[in-house]
Amino acid sequence: xxxxxxxxxxxxxxxxPYVEGPLKVTGRAEYTDDIQRPGMLVGxxxxxxxPHARLRSIDTSAARALPGVFAVLTGEKYPTPFGVLxxxxxxxxxxxxxxRYIGDIIAAVAASxxxxxxxxxxxxxxxxxxxxxxxxxxxxxxPVAEPIHQRGLLGSNIQKEVVQxxxxxxxxxxxxxxxxxxxxxxxxxxxxxxxxxxxxxxxxPDGRLTVWSATxxxxxxxxxxxxxxxxxxxxxxxxxxxxxxxxxxxxxxxxHEIVCAALSLETGRPVKILLDREDVFYTNHGRxxxxxxxxxxxxxxxxxxGYDIDALLDGGAWSSFGTVTTYYNGVLxxxxxxxxNFRYRGRRVYTTKPPSGAMRAHGGTNLRYSVxxxxxxxxxxxxxxxxxxxxxxxxxxxxxxxxxFRITSxxxxxxxxxxxxxxxxxxxxRKLPYGHGVGLGCGFYISGSNSPxxxxxxxxxxxxxxxxDMDGGIAVHSMQADIGQGSNTLLAAIVAEVLGVxxxxxxxxxxxxxVSPIDLGSYSSRVTFMMGNAARxxxxxxxxxxxxxxxxxxxxxxxxxxxxxxxxxxxxxxxxGVTFLEALHRAMETSGALTASGSYNSxxxxxxxxxxxxxxxxxxxxxxxxAEVLVDDDTGEYRVPKVxxxxxxxxxxxxxxxEGQIExxxxxxxxxxxxxxxxxxxxxxxxxxxxxxxxxxxxxMPEVEILLVGxxxxxxxxxxxxAGEGPLIATLPAVGNAxxxxxxxxxxxxxxxxxxxxxxxxxxxxxxxxxxGR
Amino acid sequence: xxxxxxxxxxLNGQPVEVACESARVLLDLxxxxxxxxxxxxxxxxxxxxxxxxxxxxxxxxxxLTLARLVDGRDVTTIEGVTPPNGLSPVQRxxxxxxxxxxxxxxxxxxxxxxxxxxEVPHPTRKEIERxxxxxxCRCTGYRKIIDAIEAAAREVA
Numbered sequence: 001x002x003x004x005x006x007x008x009x010x011x012x013x014x015x016x017p018y019v020e021g022p023l024k025v026t027g028r029a030e031y032t033d034d035i036q037r038p039g040m041l042v043g044x045x046x047x048x049x050x051p052h053a054r055l056r057s058i059d060t061s062a063a064r065a066l067p068g069v070f071a072v073l074t075g076e077k078y079p080t081p082f083g084v085l086x087x088x089x090x091x092x093x094x095x096x097x098x099x100r101y102i103g104d105i106i107a108a109v110a111a112s113x114x115x116x117x118x119x120x121x122x123x124x125x126x127x128x129x130x131x132x133x134x135x136x137x138x139x140x141x142x143p144v145a146e147p148i149h150q151r152g153l154l155g156s157n158i159q160k161e162v163v164q165x166x167x168x169x170x171x172x173x174x175x176x177x178x179x180x181x182x183x184x185x186x187x188x189x190x191x192x193x194x195x196x197x198x199x200x201x202x203x204x205p206d207g208r209l210t211v212w213s214a215t216x217x218x219x220x221x222x223x224x225x226x227x228x229x230x231x232x233x234x235x236x237x238x239x240x241x242x243x244x245x246x247x248x249x250x251x252x253x254x255x256h257e258i259v260c261a262a263l264s265l266e267t268g269r270p271v272k273i274l275l276d277r278e279d280v281f282y283t284n285h286g287r288x289x290x291x292x293x294x295x296x297x298x299x300x301x302x303x304x305x306g307y308d309i310d311a312l313l314d315g316g317a318w319s320s321f322g323t324v325t326t327y328y329n330g331v332l333x334x335x336x337x338x339x340x341n342f343r344y345r346g347r348r349v350y351t352t353k354p355p356s357g358a359m360r361a362h363g364g365t366n367l368r369y370s371v372x373x374x375x376x377x378x379x380x381x382x383x384x385x386x387x388x389x390x391x392x393x394x395x396x397x398x399x400x401x402x403x404x405f406r407i408t409s410x411x412x413x414x415x416x417x418x419x420x421x422x423x424x425x426x427x428x429x430r431k432l433p434y435g436h437g438v439g440l441g442c443g444f445y446i447s448g449s450n451s452p453x454x455x456x457x458x459x460x461x462x463x464x465x466x467x468x469d470m471d472g473g474i475a476v477h478s479m480q481a482d483i484g485q486g487s488n489t490l491l492a493a494i495v496a497e498v499l500g501v502x503x504x505x506x507x508x509x510x511x512x513x514x515v516s517p518i519d520l521g522s523y524s525s526r527v528t529f530m531m532g533n534a535a536r537x538x539x540x541x542x543x544x545x546x547x548x549x550x551x552x553x554x555x556x557x558x559x560x561x562x563x564x565x566x567x568x569x570x571x572x573x574x575x576x577g578v579t580f581l582e583a584l585h586r587a588m589e590t591s592g593a594l595t596a597s598g599s600y601n602s603x604x605x606x607x608x609x610x611x612x613x614x615x616x617x618x619x620x621x622x623x624x625x626x627a628e629v630l631v632d633d634d635t636g637e638y639r640v641p642k643v644x645x646x647x648x649x650x651x652x653x654x655x656x657x658x659e660g661q662i663e664x665x666x667x668x669x670x671x672x673x674x675x676x677x678x679x680x681x682x683x684x685x686x687x688x689x690x691x692x693x694x695x696x697x698x699x700x701m702p703e704v705e706i707l708l709v710g711x712x713x714x715x716x717x718x719x720x721x722x723a724g725e726g727p728l729i730a731t732l733p734a735v736g737n738a739x740x741x742x743x744x745x746x747x748x749x750x751x752x753x754x755x756x757x758x759x760x761x762x763x764x765x766x767x768x769x770x771x772x773g774r
Numbered sequence: 775x776x777x778x779x780x781x782x783x784x785l786n787g788q789p790v791e792v793a794c795e796s797a798r799v800l801l802d803l804x805x806x807x808x809x810x811x812x813x814x815x816x817x818x819x820x821x822x823x824x825x826x827x828x829x830x831x832x833x834x835x836x837x838l839t840l841a842r843l844v845d846g847r848d849v850t851t852i853e854g855v856t857p858p859n860g861l862s863p864v865q866r867x868x869x870x871x872x873x874x875x876x877x878x879x880x881x882x883x884x885x886x887x888x889x890x891x892x893e894v895p896h897p898t899r900k901e902i903e904r905x906x907x908x909x910x911c912r913c914t915g916y917r918k919i920i921d922a923i924e925a926a927a928r929e930v931a
Contacts, residue, residue, distance in 0.1 A: 018872070020877075021868070021869035021874055022861060022869060023877075024877030024880050025864075025865040025866075025877075025880055025881075026812065026853075026865060026881075027812020027813065027852035027853060027856070027880075028812065029877050031878065033811075033815060191912075192912050193876070193878075193912055194822055194824055194876065194879045194910060194911070194912055195876065195878040196817075244814075244879075245875075245876040246876075277816070277817040277819060484876025484877065484878075484913050486875070659872065660914055660915075660918060663917050664913045664914050667916070689817070689819060689821060690821040691819065691821040695910060698906055698907055698916040699904075699907065701915050
């Protein structure tokens with residue numbers, strides 16, 4: 001099995017329709033809100049109308065007295081703080097003492113029906129003392145009158161500060177032939193998944209609690225429920241039904257999930273909390289509003305000498321993933337280029353606004369925009385083509401970055417070559433008429449965080465169990481969370497591939513913590529890599545049992561046998577063999593139903609300094625995108641007719657899914673660069689609806705030419721790496737740099753809306769800098 | 775409590791008679807009272823299209839439609855466009871072209887696309903884009919959805 005990988009596989013590498021597709025297209029796939037439990041109550045939340053307030057008292061008497069009200073909860077009953085990162089537990093299920101943003105949960109009720117629940121909410125009387133609010137992270141970097149959290153650094157609202165320096169950045173800049181500086185400003189954006197947040201909890205008389213929730217990470221939810229509710233994990237059962245998109249927005253354990261469970265414990269009845277769309281926007285945990293300052297130095301030949309980066313992140317009211325975000329906004333600049341000197345200061349500051357968190361291409365998106373725009377500026381300054389500048393600096397395979405990231409496979413040079421060739425770059429760049437341009441943007445992202453949030457490094461990050469009984473159906477259990485990215489399909493396909501069986505024998509079971517072995521869930525683009533390796537290991541163990549049984553039937557040595565399609569046969573003599581079922585039934589004579597287990601843990605990696613593990617991953621994806629833009633000079637409106645997307649995800653295992661991830665990522669990236677923005681008046685979110693927060697329409701979606709050029713990764717399952725988040729990143733700078741090619745204007749304030757386009761062009765003209773004759 | 779009206783309409787080809795408060799919207803009637811959960815609730819504001827059903831053959835946002843307005847009319851949900859055995863050409867094309875990822879918006883798209891192909895059997899890509907512009911999808915970037923509808927049109931033809 002250690003020989004060179006085959007050039008193709010029977011299933012993997014093909015176009016595999018989703019195994020649950022028929023359920024989804026008929027409305028038969030079961031999402032959390034589709035579940036009804038007998039006697040189920042309706043949970044409703046009272047949210048703070050104040051950005052920052054001390055809660056003096058909450059009078060619940062009138063609400064409690066209302067017929068049909070079963071429970072009213074305020075913060076003091078379950079005050080244990082939680083948070084997705086164990087080092088920054090600063091959230092509570094319901095606000096304790098203080099409310100910290102407009103939308104913070106300050107009380108909850110469970111009632112027989114919606115109308116009663118809403119009436120009860122209206123009867124709650126809150127006595128609050130208004131505290132100073134903090135809309136802008138810049139206000140919070142110095143000591144403030146009323147820190148939002150006690151844990152703020154030295155009386156400020158700074159939640160996390162990261163300072164790193166490798167090499168000697170000042171010397172690098174002193175010797176530089178050229179340098180460029182980009183001061184980027186990025187509005188917050190949010191996931192806007194179509195399925196609203198929803199949870200059902202059911203406490204039962206056997207002392208157990210079952211929770212169904214729209215979550216990407218059932219295991220972290222499981223832990224948070226246990227910690228806050230004071231129930232041991234084995235008395236809690238977490239079930240993940242189908243999930244209608246996540247993109248990071250369902251990866252934190254969220255307060256309403258815990259409140260829902262608490263209401264069920266209080267009432268002894270099942271309770272459902274379904275957030276309306278406005279509440280989903282308030283819950284947020286989206287991409288951080290960011291101000292970054294990126295300086296890059298190069299020598300006369302375009303060789304990168306150093307990066308100097310500062311980032312200020314608006315964290316909103318809670319920590320969430322913020323400590324990771326703060327590291328990522330620096331360290332994810334390490335690829336796809338060799339950077340010999342690197343300095344970074346990142347600060348994440350609490351504000352009294354909806355919490356920021358992890359969103360697709362977490363921590364790697366805003367930073368990358370500024371880096372790639374700076375490289376575009378340096379290409380112009382040095383007179384080197386943007387593609388050549390980047391190939392000259394590409395990280396080689398099997399290398400280490402200055403901060404000790406281990407780089408194994410990279411096909412970045414192939415990405416560059418493919419994007420350049422297919423886009424016709426050399427006939428277009430700086431050659432198209434005014435208002436029409438092309439731009440290059442590149443990407444780099446982790447293929448699974450090496451640093452799991454809760455486990456000691458010795459515990460596997462993914463485990464897969466298989467069970468096959470005499471019917472020949474293979475049940476697959478794992479807590480990996482399919483949220484639409486196709487991980488169930490990949491899991492089934494890997495098992496079927498290894499065992500040589502048809503896909504319809506393999507049944508991926510719903511995530512259920514009572515029976516699913518732990519996988520850490522869908523975040524950090526870890527699932528294909530980690531679950532894939534675990535699934536392969538489990539299937540290989542099962543295959544070993546089947547081959548051993550076949551060997552006794554065929555009177556051959558197991559070493560002489562191989563797996564064929566639905567059979568086990570002699571290598572070189574495929575006519576000598578037994579069917580899958582014959583081998584299975586032989587094996588079952590001694591053990592009954594067969595079981596197998598496989599797990600994966602990433603190898604130990606990273607340096608010895610503080611924060612060294614942030615950004616380490618068992619592999620990285622690489623991207624080079626060219627975007628073409630067409631601008632209407634009169635209105636400032638523009639469209640992106642085409643994107644050439646060259647991507648290195650190693651070997652794509654399901655092309656249909658990989659294409660879907662890339663197209664979806666481009667859609668989401670275009671949203672951020674062209675128009676999506678969480679808009680605030682002070683601390684009040686003023687566009688909490690899908691009408692006012694606009695994601696791109698079908699008409700805005702470009703033609704996408706996907707170029708999958710990756711070579712097999714040595715450690716990825718069947719050579720694969722991630723394709724879920726990395727494909728988003730390059731979209732933004734490709735568009736930004738294309739706008740420069742079209743108009744001669746650098747845009748560093750996202751989203752780049754038509755008014756900014758017009759203003760930028762006016763300013764360029766006022767400065768007397770003609771572009772393409774205009 | 776307002777007095778419930780008695781509604782009579784055709785639902786997925788069958789006559790139904792159901793008591794319904796006058797302020798109740800069609801989406802609640804379908805999902806909660808009639809347990810037809812294939813129609814999805816994404817926003818309750820008519821902004822996402824997940825709740826699309828057909829009323830007299832036309833795509834309609836059930837979250838914005840008072841249930842009593844369908845009295846005497848013909849309502850078709852995702853359950854009604856699904857053949858008793860297997861998948862319709864539109865559904866099959868969505869599966870095979872990867873036009874469904876998380877699947878939450880999918881019933882709305884299927885219903886919209888089914889109505890489009892009944893009215894315009896050979897739509898152009900532009901016509902498809904226009905027809906689905908009331909349905910949001912956050913996963914696919916729409917391209918595979920448009921591909922699937924085109925493929926279904928070819929298959930039906």
